Amino acid sequence: MDELLAGKEPRPRERADAARNRAKVLDAAAGLFASRDPRAVTMDDIAKAAGVGRGTLYRRYPDTTSIALALLDEHERGLQEKLLRGEPPLGPGAPPGERLAAFYEAMVDLLDAHIDLVLGAEAGGERLTTGAYGFWRAHVRALLAEANVPEPDVMADVLLAPLASEVYAHQRERGQTSQRIKAALRRLALAATGEGR
Amino acid sequence: MDELLAGKEPRPRERADAARNRAKVLDAAAGLFASRDPRAVTMDDIAKAAGVGRGTLYRRYPDTTSIALALLDEHERGLQEKLLRGEPPLGPGAPPGERLAAFYEAMVDLLDAHIDLVLGAEAGGERLTTGAYGFWRAHVRALLAEANVPEPDVMADVLLAPLASEVYAHQRERGQTSQRIKAALRRLALAATGEGR
DNA sequence: GGCACAAGCGGACGCGTTGTCCATTTATTC
DNA sequence: GAATAAATGGACAACGCGTCCGCTTGTGCC
Known part of the structure; x- marks a missing residue:
């Protein structure tokens, strides 16, 4: 003490x-x-x-994963800061669906810029126990709760799943552009929060 | 020839x-x-x-993954059969959102029953290149196209991502029940196909 | 039934990666 | 510059992988 x-x-x-x-x-x-x-x-x-x-x-x-994680850390901190205290729609102030869509877009940019590190960091499939993942989940969960989505705890993990590096890398390999992926995720964000219309 | x-x-x-x-x-x-x-x-x-x-x-x-896959295969075949030729809402006949919801529910049951095999089969993170995964993607893609969802190719991978075994296992470890997970996925299915209301 | 031959078998081997351990070197403090 | 603690680096043992090849066993034929 x-x-x-x-x-x-x-x-x-x-x-x-x-x-x-x-x-x-x-x-x-x-x-x-x-x-x-x-x-x-x-x-x-x-x-x-x-x-x-x-x-x-x-x-x-202890392993290569933790080294990739250390390298990734500083890039993620920047985004985390913007989510907490940045301008809308990434930061507070915009409606939750819009904020979720902005978050998706920022995450895709982050994946694009550092896909090598993210792949290296998830090598063990331990992404879900990371501190960073906990942050993302808390953020998404809060947005869902604000939008009165039922089961926000489950839904947060569900909505984060498409951001797994293997999924993103696989989509890019199959010829999808980051543009199209962002567009699809934006629609998902709005639909999931009931802001579709 | x-x-x-x-x-x-x-x-x-x-x-x-x-x-x-x-x-x-x-x-x-x-x-x-x-x-x-x-x-x-x-x-x-x-x-x-x-x-x-x-x-x-x-x-x-060639490796443990392929053995787990072989064990899993027969279980998956049953579901694939039902999707192609079974009764609605799993099989043809129901609106796409309902079929997607039914598919989610069946997949969660399959994950529950054989989570060990699925974890063993995905050990390499090669799930996305599997024949079975190709089937699921084609099925979901077709449902999305039928519902006139834009970018069905991207969306199919996105909507399959929450069914990754690590995600499901992680949710169960955090105390979520299969009931709650099914409920959340059902809502997602309806929202994504525009059948929310 | 016995024979010849192909299919199947299994364990030893070489290789690469992991994680630990400790004698030696190097920075810091007084 | 001597004393002390921290940091270093490479040797080592254990492990899993994938292959190779001499031996065994099933099968079809006479």
Whole structure:
């Protein structure tokens, strides 16, 4: 209980060489994820590319998924910020269906920009237990509740499912454009919230 | 071109011991998938449990996914038959929204009954390239087209996404009942086809 | 019934990935 | 610059994969 009040430096600050290596690792990993099938990147690959030993890598990250997640994190934070405090329709102020549609559109843009990282991050199929996923679910759930949709808890997971990276990647591979996907998701958002008409 | 007309026995019929082993393998695999995390079952496990060698296993199945798929196949065939030629609302005759809702309900029942197999079958995240998935997509696409939904190709994948085994398993783990999930999906089906009202 | 031959079998092998462990090196503090 | 703690990196054991090939067993024919 005391620790909470104690101070601002619970951990004694990162050592200079450690910080340098963290940067090297993230840098090398970003390159690897972008340059080949992100699901095939191994811990050894990253260690070699970063010029550090396996042990050093495992000290910080338990697996490749968590590295992709770390890289993804900053991009997701930007969107999360906009959802909480940005301008409508992404931020508060617009009707829930419109906000949901805007969220879909932003997520598709995010998938497009970082599909390699998202694929790498979901390699284990553990997306649903991620902190980020929890955020998205809470957001969608709140919008659904605001629109008086029944079973918002179930519906939130349902409406997030199409954003799974495999689904999106598969659609793109089959020739769909992000435009068409966005259009379909917008219609879904409006229909699900009863704003269809 | 001739082979098509040639005869009924392109392959010389399966040997007795081979058939016996196939049965042993499928039997043992079903037990394993049911009794532990299906994603953690290995080819070695199945070989040991079935009392056959690794080579024997690989002769027929390239990986655990295909074994789970083989087990799942007969269950899926039943539903596919009903969709094509069964009574409404599952079969032809009912309005598309109702048929989609009925399809959702049947799929949830199928997930409930064989969640272990479905999890085992999707272990690689290759669900979307499966023959079965192609069938579901074609079915949903046809219903959407019938309801004059725009972008039926995109929408079909979108509306199938919530049926991913991980999503369903995750919802059940979070305390949702199949009842509530069915109810939410029914509403989604009606909303997406414009039969909401 | 016995024989020849193809089909089927199974375990050993080589490979690549994982995660851990610890002797050594390096940064920080006084 | 000495003392201490943190960080490093590569060796190691365990594991799963997929293949290969000498041996066994079923099947069709005489």
